[in-house]
Amino acid sequence: MKNYHVAVVGATGAVGNEMIRILEERRFPVGKLTLLASERSLGKELSFRGKPLPVEVLTENSFPGIEIGLFSAGGSISEKFAPIAARAGCVVIDNTSVFRMAPEIPLVVPEVNPEAIALYKNRGIIANPNCSTIQMVVALKPIHDAARIKRIVVSTYQAVSGTGKKAIEELSRQTRALLNAQEPEIKVYPHRIAFNCLPHIDVFLENGYTKEEMKMVNETRKIMNDPGMAVTATTVRVPVFYAHSESVNIETEKKITAAEVRRLLEEAPGVRVVDNPRENQYPLAIDAAGTDETLVGRIREDESINNGINMWVVADNIRKGAALNAVQIAEILISRYL
Ligand code: A2P
Numbered sequence: 001m002k003n004y005h006v007a008v009v010g011a012t013g014a015v016g017n018e019m020i021r022i023l024e025e026r027r028f029p030v031g032k033l034t035l036l037a038s039e040r041s042l043g044k045e046l047s048f049r050g051k052p053l054p055v056e057v058l059t060e061n062s063f064p065g066i067e068i069g070l071f072s073a074g075g076s077i078s079e080k081f082a083p084i085a086a087r088a089g090c091v092v093i094d095n096t097s098v099f100r101m102a103p104e105i106p107l108v109v110p111e112v113n114p115e116a117i118a119l120y121k122n123r124g125i126i127a128n129p130n131c132s133t134i135q136m137v138v139a140l141k142p143i144h145d146a147a148r149i150k151r152i153v154v155s156t157y158q159a160v161s162g163t164g165k166k167a168i169e170e171l172s173r174q175t176r177a178l179l180n181a182q183e184p185e186i187k188v189y190p191h192r193i194a195f196n197c198l199p200h201i202d203v204f205l206e207n208g209y210t211k212e213e214m215k216m217v218n219e220t221r222k223i224m225n226d227p228g229m230a231v232t233a234t235t236v237r238v239p240v241f242y243a244h245s246e247s248v249n250i251e252t253e254k255k256i257t258a259a260e261v262r263r264l265l266e267e268a269p270g271v272r273v274v275d276n277p278r279e280n281q282y283p284l285a286i287d288a289a290g291t292d293e294t295l296v297g298r299i300r301e302d303e304s305i306n307n308g309i310n311m312w313v314v315a316d317n318i319r320k321g322a323a324l325n326a327v328q329i330a331e332i333l334i335s336r337y338l
Contacts, residue, residue, distance in 0.1 A: 003031030004334060007066045007090070009081065010073030011035035011046060011055055014165050015095060018323035019070050020048055026327060029334070036062055037073070063088035067338065070326050071095055086124030091333060093126050093326045097211075100127040100219055107222050109134050110328040111270045112141045117332050126329055129223060130215040131321025132156050132235060132244055137223050138294045138320070139271060139313045140250065142264040144224060147252035147307070151230040154216060157238045157245040158201060159285065160193060162317050167193070171239055189237065198237040210235060243285035244321060246313045255307050258299050265296050270320070275299050283314035291316060292324055 006023065010016040016037070023030055033048050036058040045052040056062070058077070063069065063085040071078050071085075072095040082092045082099065099105045106116035107127045120126045129137075132154075140149060160167040167188045174184035174194035184192055191198055202211035209217075216233040238245075265271050274283045275297035283295030294315040302308025315321060 001029055002334070002338075003029045004067045004338070005032045005034070005065055006030050006330075007034040007036055007062070007069045007085075009036045009058060009069055009071040009077065009085075010095075012037040012041045012044060013072060014161050014168065015072040015318055015322045016070075017046070018318045019072065019326060020046060022319070022323050022327045024049055026331070028327060028330065034062070034066060060084050063090045066090045068093065068330055068333070070323075070330070072322065072326075082125050083123075089124075091120055091124055091126070091338070093128060093329050093333075095128045095322055095326060097130065097215060099123075099125050100129060100215070101222065102127075107219060108329050109137050109223055109325060110332055111138050111268070112223055113225065114332050117329060117337065120333065120337065126333070128322065128326045128329065129219045130212070131162055131317040132158060132212070132233075132246065133216050133219040133223070134321050134325050135244060135294045135313055135315035135317075136216070136246055136248060137220055138268075138315070139248070139265065139296045139311065141224070142268045142271075143250065143252065143256065143261055143309070144226075146260070146264055147254040147256040149224075149226075149229060149250050150253055151251040152220065152232070153249040154231070154233045155247045156201075156216075156233070156235045157197075157240070157247075157285075158235060159240040159242050159244055159317055160237065161242050162201075162244070162321070163188060163237075168241060171241065175239070193237060193239050195239060197239075199234065201235040201237055209233075240285050242289035242316055242318060243314055244317045245283070245285055247310070248313050249302055249308065249310050251302075251305055252307045252309070256309065258301050258309065261299050261309055261311070265299070270294055271296055273297065273299075283312055285314055288314045288316050290319070292319055294320055 106119040177184040213233040272293040282297040298312035
């Protein structure tokens with residue numbers, strides 16, 4: 001079997017760290033691993049397969065010889081360096097939002113639209129969707145296939161790790177400060193996140209929604225290949241370290257019962273149904289954290305309309321929402337195309 005030269009761009013970040021771990025865990029056939037970050041990380045080492053590897057500074061000359069680049073260093077870095085990498089022959093799997101809505105670039109969740117990976121040939125770039133979108137479409141795709149979803153109303157409860165390492169530290173620091181009766185320092189978000197909920201993720205747009213909310217709308221339509229699907233989202237940052245939770249309400253064209261949804265999801269790839277309210281069993285962020293599955297529970301019919309379902313969907317935003325999804329894409333890429 002062929003081994004590949006893989007680069008992780010943004011290797012020192014929350015998602016980059018997890019990418020390295022997942023490549024190792026899933027025994028991805030890595031011949032050589034190149035770790036790239038900013039000058040701030042010069043001299044740092046990270047461990048891969050039990051051995052220390054130096055972090056190198058990302059430059060325009062980083063890519064010759066690299067076959068697969070997993071990018072997670074922010075939008076401006078991807079915007080500049082992904083095309084440079086692609087020109088050097090590296091297939092980029094990009095975790096930022098920069099390329100997601102470009103029509104010629106595939107936006108992929110392996111459980112939902114793996115066939116779109118073939119379009120990597122257009123520009124040498126595959127986009128990894130937004131974390132909140134990924135877990136939602138993993139849970140909704142089997143229902144869409146069975147009963148056609150007409151409308152989605154989603155509210156999210158998103159962990160701070162989605163903002164990166166600085167936000168993880170900010171929640172820890174603010175929590176410690178408040179429990180010690182000290183004034184918390186506010187740096188990452190516009191308001192205190194400890195013991196609070198912020199209905200504000202990414203920037204506000206002209207239409208009153210945030211960019212995160214519109215990512216959920218537009219990316220869901222693209223991944224599900226259904227431009228007419230009605231989607232509306234409210235995205236909220238909550239003081240949780242890992243795993244996003246979502247309240248998802250759908251309206252379907254065909255009637256589908258809660259029992260049928262449960263049965264479909266029990267068979268669905270990447271999904272684990274946790275739905276036994278009598279025993280207080282439902283998906284929890286603390287159970288999803290560190291795992292690969294999308295947990296779905298609280299499945300019930302929406303009694304306010306004819307064909308409606310409510311559910312609660314939870315997944316590790318750094319794993320399925322980012323690093324794992326990217327590595328799964330890379331696995332399909334090498335097995336079918338490279
Ligand atoms: P560095 O640690 O050197 O700053 P997070 O999302 O957890 O904040 O991580 C962001 C990742 O993106 C880090 O690995 C960070 O590297 C990397 N990064 C940020 N800015 C640059 C840059 N100008 N060039 C290369 N990597 C960058």
